[in-house]
Amino acid sequence: MFRQEVQVMNGKRYIVLECQFRREWDVVRESKHTVTQGEALEIVHYWLKYKDVTPEQLKVVEVPDI
DSSP: OOOOSOOOOOSOEEEEEEEETTTEEEEOGGGTTOBOHHHHHHHHHHHHHHSOOOGGGEEEEEEOOO
16 A cells, blocks of 8 residues: 655654553554654554544654664
């Protein structure tokens, strides 16, 4: 499956967090080792469609390049 939109490579890395139990935020397994911005958005769209979560339960967070 090929993406139709253009992905901008900004060199930044991201993780996707999921809120569980109202206050606990866990790293989504697919972004455990950081992903690009485009990959993070794909993960979010997948989780919204197939994992039965709301947008309020997901966060995309930029992480420093260590």
